[in-house]
Amino acid sequence: MNEKLLVGEKAAEYVKDGMVVGLGTGSTVYYTIQKLGERVAAGLSIVGIPTSIQTEELAKKVGIPLMPFEEAETIHLAIDGADEADPESNLIKGGGGALLREKMIAYLAKQFIVVADSKKMVETLGAFKLPVEIIQFGYKVTQRHIEKLGCTAILRVKDGKPYVTDNGNYILDCDFGDIKDPQPLELKMNMIPGVVENGLFVGMADRIITVNQNGDVEDQNCRG
Numbered sequence: 001m002n003e004k005l006l007v008g009e010k011a012a013e014y015v016k017d018g019m020v021v022g023l024g025t026g027s028t029v030y031y032t033i034q035k036l037g038e039r040v041a042a043g044l045s046i047v048g049i050p051t052s053i054q055t056e057e058l059a060k061k062v063g064i065p066l067m068p069f070e071e072a073e074t075i076h077l078a079i080d081g082a083d084e085a086d087p088e089s090n091l092i093k094g095g096g097g098a099l100l101r102e103k104m105i106a107y108l109a110k111q112f113i114v115v116a117d118s119k120k121m122v123e124t125l126g127a128f129k130l131p132v133e134i135i136q137f138g139y140k141v142t143q144r145h146i147e148k149l150g151c152t153a154i155l156r157v158k159d160g161k162p163y164v165t166d167n168g169n170y171i172l173d174c175d176f177g178d179i180k181d182p183q184p185l186e187l188k189m190n191m192i193p194g195v196v197e198n199g200l201f202v203g204m205a206d207r208i209i210t211v212n213q214n215g216d217v218e219d220q221n222c223r224g
């Protein structure tokens with residue numbers, strides 16, 4: 001069973017005619033975007049706002065009309081994946097390196113739907129190392145400040161070179177062990193000069209679409 005396909009396609013059902021839709025990044029929301037492409041070809045009228053260059057290319061390929069984020073007055077709905085989700089619907093995101101644009105777009109969205117296969121659902125955040133986007137200037141100094149918060153921070157590397165985000169920044173993957181109380185950490189992290197954004201999404205998800213132990217799609221309303 002392809003859980004990513006199941007949850008990705010389920011989320012596409014929330015997209016209605018006339019919506020401005022935030023398009024997330026990754027291998028789960030890939031299926032949402034594919035499905036939306038099919039629906040656009042069949043007459044659905046939407047405008048997408050991509051959270052990464054990768055997603056922009058995919059959306060163009062499947063025929064979803066796009067608009068620049070800076071021109072958006074509102075986003076009706078944003079759909080995105082997650083690396084981990086805890087029982088309070090707090091998330092770690094940024095495995096794909098798009099956390100900054102993902103958070104900006106989710107923040108503007110009236111509704112934020114997360115698509116997550118069952119492996120992403122955890123009791124406590126932190127087995128997945130927390131991605132933190134930092135500026136390149138003085139990055140080792142920023143790294144030391146971040147480590148004082150109680151983690152080991154490793155510079156993300158791709159093809160033997162530091163990984164550079166769509167925004168021209170570096171990413172540190174930070175091992176805090178269990179993150180039992182994500183909100184203070186999210187705030188403290190962003191107080192450090194040189195930190196642009198971190199991958200903790202606290203209290204942002206409105207729905208999480210996942211797969212339960214019986215193999216059924218479970219559509220959780222995070223607002224009770």
Ligand SMILES: O=C(CO)[C@H](O)[C@H](O)COP(=O)(O)O
Pocket residue numbers: 024025026027028029080081082083092093094095096097098099102
């Ligand atoms: O945060 C992200 C990218 O920055 C992704 O949403 C997250 O990494 C999940 O990706 P996938 O659906 O491929 O497991």
